[in-house]
Amino acid sequence: MVLIENALESWIYPIDAHPTAGDIGIAATVNSYEKQIPTWFGFESKEAVPDPAKKTEAKDGAAILPFGQALGMEQEKYPHGKLITVTLPQKPGDTYQFGVKEGFGASSGSNSTIDMDASNGEVLYKMHPNWAINLYNTWRKGLHFATWGGVTTRWITFVFGMMPFVLMVTGLTIWQLKARARKKGKNRNMDRTTAVA
Incomplete structure (x- = not known):
């Protein structure tokens, strides 16, 4: 038992709580600023979708394509993409948004979004799954969740x-064990000095 205690103390003693707290502090800082860090290196935090892609030019009275027809048009234009999510238009002027996984993605979610005009089926915008920021976001999401x-x-x-x-x-546990070991060492030294005196 004494050998195990001595081995444990010799292993614990060089380890300090400060490096551990520093590592946790760095990880927390990176996690807090994960949206801003790409901008420090000249990247956007996500791909900017142009404003015209968010709204259709259909008038208020224009008919919205049936979902089945819009889905068929999307699959015809992008046959290699795996459909993950669909956002339906809620009111005239909204778009169909298809979340598609193209190629390899580190997440089970989509790595590309297709905005389709809800009145005529025209593709207004398609995100690029191989752009650096989109690759970063899919890997980050896959690792995080x-x-x-x-x-x-x-x-x-x-x-x-x-x-x-x-x-x-x-x-924190190692820090407490070290404090106890130091306290025991001081008590032993005090006992030795009193025994010698």
Whole structure:
């Protein structure tokens, strides 16, 4: 038992709470400013969709395409995309928005959005899934929410996602153990000095 305690103390003593707190502080800062960090390097935080793509030029009385017809037109124009989500137009002037996954994406969500005119089926805008900011966002979302891979990959992602919390708890525990070890050392030294005197 004494050997285990000595080995544990020799392992704990060099570890300090300050580096652990620093790592957690850096991770928290990066997480807080994740939308602003790409702009520091000249990127946009997300692909800017032009204003004309958000609204159709259809008049208030214009008929909205039936969903089945709009879906067929989207699949005809982009046959290799996997449809993930659809946002239906709520009022005249709104667009159909198709969330599509094209190619490889790190998230189970869409990596491209297609805005389609709800009155005539014309594609107003399509996001580029291979642009750097869109790749970054799909990877960040996939890693943050563990939305990709099998069960093993999701568990590994969960464990690494919880790592800052684990490091904080273990750092505080090690800090307390070191404080106790220092206190025991001081008590032993005091006992030795009183025994010698």
